[in-house]
Amino acid sequence: MSPALLIALRFLGARKRAMLMSLTGIVFGVAFFVITQAQTAGFEAYFIKTILGVNGMVRVEERIQSSRSLAASEGSAFAIAVEGSVKYIPGIQFPNKVIEALHGFPEVAAASPVIRGNALLLANFREYDSKPYGIDLASFLAVSNLEQSIVNGRLRDFAGNPYGLIVGARIARRLNLQIGDSVLLDGAGEPQRFRIEAFFETGIDQVDRERIYLHLPAIRTLLNRPTGVSFLQINLVDPALAPALAPRIQEAVGHSTMAWQDREKTWLQVFSVLRVSSALTISTIIFISGLGMFNTLVMIVVDKTREIAILRSMGYTRADIGRVFMFQGGIVVALGVIIGCAAAAAGTFTLSKIPIRIRGIFASDHFVVLWDPWHYVAAALIATVVVLVASYFPARRAARLEPGAIIRGSSS
Amino acid sequence: MSLLRVEDLHRHLGEGDNRVHALRGVAFSIEPGRTYAIAGHSGSGKSTLLYLLGLLDVPDAGKIWIGDQETSRLDEEARTAIRNARMGFVFQFHFLLKEFTALENVMLPMRKLGKLSETEMRAKAAGLLDSVGLADKGRRLGNQLSGGEQQRVAIARALANDPALILADEPTGNLDQANADRVFALLRDLAHTRGQALLMVSHNPELARRCDHVLHMRDGMIVQPRN
Numbered sequence: 247m248s249p250a251l252l253i254a255l256r257f258l259g260a261r262k263r264a265m266l267m268s269l270t271g272i273v274f275g276v277a278f279f280v281i282t283q284a285q286t287a288g289f290e291a292y293f294i295k296t297i298l299g300v301n302g303m304v305r306v307e308e309r310i311q312s313s314r315s316l317a318a319s320e321g322s323a324f325a326i327a328v329e330g331s332v333k334y335i336p337g338i339q340f341p342n343k344v345i346e347a348l349h350g351f352p353e354v355a356a357a358s359p360v361i362r363g364n365a366l367l368l369a370n371f372r373e374y375d376s377k378p379y380g381i382d383l384a385s386f387l388a389v390s391n392l393e394q395s396i397v398n399g400r401l402r403d404f405a406g407n408p409y410g411l412i413v414g415a416r417i418a419r420r421l422n423l424q425i426g427d428s429v430l431l432d433g434a435g436e437p438q439r440f441r442i443e444a445f446f447e448t449g450i451d452q453v454d455r456e457r458i459y460l461h462l463p464a465i466r467t468l469l470n471r472p473t474g475v476s477f478l479q480i481n482l483v484d485p486a487l488a489p490a491l492a493p494r495i496q497e498a499v500g501h502s503t504m505a506w507q508d509r510e511k512t513w514l515q516v517f518s519v520l521r522v523s524s525a526l527t528i529s530t531i532i533f534i535s536g537l538g539m540f541n542t543l544v545m546i547v548v549d550k551t552r553e554i555a556i557l558r559s560m561g562y563t564r565a566d567i568g569r570v571f572m573f574q575g576g577i578v579v580a581l582g583v584i585i586g587c588a589a590a591a592a593g594t595f596t597l598s599k600i601p602i603r604i605r606g607i608f609a610s611d612h613f614v615v616l617w618d619p620w621h622y623v624a625a626a627l628i629a630t631v632v633v634l635v636a637s638y639f640p641a642r643r644a645a646r647l648e649p650g651a652i653i654r655g656s657s658s
Numbered sequence: 659m660s661l662l663r664v665e666d667l668h669r670h671l672g673e674g675d676n677r678v679h680a681l682r683g684v685a686f687s688i689e690p691g692r693t694y695a696i697a698g699h700s701g702s703g704k705s706t707l708l709y710l711l712g713l714l715d716v717p718d719a720g721k722i723w724i725g726d727q728e729t730s731r732l733d734e735e736a737r738t739a740i741r742n743a744r745m746g747f748v749f750q751f752h753f754l755l756k757e758f759t760a761l762e763n764v765m766l767p768m769r770k771l772g773k774l775s776e777t778e779m780r781a782k783a784a785g786l787l788d789s790v791g792l793a794d795k796g797r798r799l800g801n802q803l804s805g806g807e808q809q810r811v812a813i814a815r816a817l818a819n820d821p822a823l824i825l826a827d828e829p830t831g832n833l834d835q836a837n838a839d840r841v842f843a844l845l846r847d848l849a850h851t852r853g854q855a856l857l858m859v860s861h862n863p864e865l866a867r868r869c870d871h872v873l874h875m876r877d878g879m880i881v882q883p884r885n
Binding site: 249252253256259260314424440443451553555556557558559560561562564566650 | 698709714738739741742743749753755759766770779827
């Protein structure tokens with residue numbers, strides 16, 4: 247063990263109470279930092295998982311028709327440039343061709359055609375505005391978590407019934423629907439009969455209270471839409487690729503394409519702001535602990551002035567003396583980080599077991615946490631930087647003491 | 659070759675109107691195995707001289723030779739290394755580190771020098787404590803020892819790296835007569851038996867007379883004693 251470290255360890259006991267207060271502050275700061283990050287990042291990750299499961303990573307929708315110039319007459323050389331004038335024509339007329347084009351992108355894992363519309367749901371003598379989604383079940387399961395969202399009924403019953411429905415859980419509650427009920431859907435003036443095969447719950451309020459899934463051929467009849475689809479829902483091999491890939495797909499297929507990060511920008515920003523603001527708030531605990539550490543070390547330097555002088559007289563260099571005080575900060579922050587991280591892990595685990603019913607943007611019956619080692623690294627880094635900076639100034643002051651002047655002052 | 663040689667040493671202290679010419683051309687030399695006392699009134703420059711010789715301060719002019727090495731213009735790192743390897747200090751106050759036992763206090767200079775193993779350092783420190791009559795008190799913390807015992811631990815600490823030169827600034831100034839006699843006798847005997855030189859600043863003329871040589875200082879200069 248280096249002499250400076252040995253002396254630092256012994257000097258730590260010089261101001262036990264103040265040191266313990268600083269240590270406690272660092273422990274709490276690190277623990278709270280990690281717990282709040284685990285919680286906010288956990289909810290964010292769960293939201294993303296939910297939203298990707300419901301609406302996919304990328305959506306290809308309207309066809310883009312660019313009109314760059316308006317000619318005065320056909321064949322005329324005179325034309326007015328209309329920069330940026332773009333027409334969006336709803337839907338995808340030739341979905342199979344677009345899907346074929348998507349096969350050229352290795353990042354695309356799966357794509358599924360969807361027809362979206364509006365229909366009146368007639369059941370139990372009540373009418374309800376709903377949004378039917380016509381899907382190709384096999385491919386849709388590859389781009390959604392519909393299978394995991396089923397809360398009642400069976401998916402295979404839906405698969406086996408061309409006029410089967412999967413209904414949002416909130417619609418079911420409002421209309422008091424049961425599995426096996428026969429209901430009418432009126433999409434284009436001609437009500438059609440369907441059988442309820444399952445209920446789903448995503449936790450996203452808007453989806454659960456208006457969406458109904460039915461088979462693609464059935465919705466074509468219901469909405470009187472024999473060709474084309476409303477959009478293609480796409481899953482990628484990595485969700486993070488979506489923002490870079492979406493413009494390339496748009497360029498290739500000539501349809502507007504939106505990544506989930508753009509589609510959910512508002513919520514993602516809310517989570518991001520929450521995470522940063524909680525990190526800043528909790529970091530103040532660490533900063534205050536750093537101030538406490540600074541004060542404690544300054545007091546120790548004042549207390550130990552003569553000891554520093556005698557150490558210098560016996561051959562300890564200014565750097566050695568500086569190290570004695572930097573080591574003290576280092577020991578306290580190392581202990582604080584170790585205990586704080588252990589407390590954080592225990593606190594995060596406990597938090598994840600606390601029951602809480604959340605519905606609205608996702609469905610959860612307990613706190614959602616994210617176990618991310620980077621939260622621990624970030625907390626440790628913040629604590630280390632704060633405490634070492636706080637230790638540096640007392641250390642420098644100690645190193646600058648002139649032993650001759652101190653000893654002479656003590657002797658007179 | 660002299661152990662320590664000083665040539666035309668000058669030192670000013672203070673700033674502006676308070677600037678004082680504390681040492682005015684001091685010159686002398688010290689031989690191994692001898693004891694020296696620097697005597698003089700307060701303000702005569704005794705302590706200033708001692709701290710310059712101990713490389714804790716830098717002269718404005720003049721040269722300090724330790725063996726064959728001229729030290730007055732060395733950088734701080736080099737002067738600190740010389741202090742660690744070749745000098746031992748005993749001050750009026752013992753300045754023991756109270757968080758360390760007597761044995762550990764004696765080991766502190768050895769730890770810095772880094773030439774011995776932990777076991778060797780412990781054995782040597784125990785031997786030094788034995789030589790100052792504190793063989794059975796090595797495990798006591800500094801504040802669990804009497805004033806005289808603490809000063810003897812400080813002497814053992816000063817001898818830890820077998821320094822060629824022991825510099826003592828009023829080493830008995832804080833002790834009663836019995837302890838003062840004992841500490842001085844110890845320093846003198848150790849210097850004689852171990853071949854080390856002792857240079858001691860003291861107000862006590864009786865102690866000064868018991869040294870092999872007495873350097874009288876007045877107004878920053880070494881002078882002949884008045885009869």
